Amino acid sequence: MIDIRADDIVAERNTNDGRFVLFTRTDLPPRYPLPFLGVSLDTGGDCHGIIVRLVEADGAEGWTALDLLLTVQARAKAEAKRRATKPTIAMLYHLAQAVRSERLRRPSRDVSGAPNFRPGNAASSYPWTVAEMRERTLPLCPDPESREGGVTPEQLLIVLDQLYADVAAAQRSNPFVRNARLHVGNALTCEQQRLVELRG
DSSP states (O other): OOOOGGGGGGEEEETOOEEEEEEEEETOOOSSSSSSSSEEESSSSSSEEEEEESSSGGOOOSEEEHHHHHHHHHHHHHHHHOOOOOHHHHHHHHHHHHHHHHHSSSOOOOOOOOEEEOOSOOOSSOOEEEEEEEEEEEEEOOOTTTSSBBBBBHHHHHHHHHHHHHHHOOOTTTTTHHHHHHHHHHHHHHHHHHHHHOOO
16 A cells, blocks of 8 residues: 555546556645646556656656656657557657647756666566656556556556646646647547557
8 A cells, every 4th residue: 555645635547457546745845836746656566656747947856747758759669669550650649749749838948858768677578668867767567568567658648648637727828738738638548549459
């Protein structure tokens, strides 16, 4: 069990196969642009926690929207190289559009670089399973069907979907936020379709 107070949970969402994603406000700084700071991700028998921020300038050490987008995009590219299905190709299109919108939305002073990727300890169909940003690591599920341990692409897309929904509620007139939200939602649908087809 993870030790999170019930009143600190802002939202709870689940993948189609039941893995949870918990959004929490524990230690939320004043005037933070999101209603949550931490995200707890069910890794299949364990849990991996990350801090999420909209941009680097928000101050909290964590993964920005762009960091997560680039991580999911890189995984989708690896999947397309392994097996280029229609949902995967469509997901790559939507992720490219979301990345473009996020780059346009971010202030020019907000430069954090890009995640690094490396192999993990588990055997995998992919050339890498761990994303890193400075001292932060994100272990991804090593198998294409997202059944083994680790964070799944579907979970990361759920995090992004929640992030953009919350930002859109506060920045209704921002076209880049609206566009990123639309394409992230479509990418999530594509990933869910990919898993349905792959799992049979």
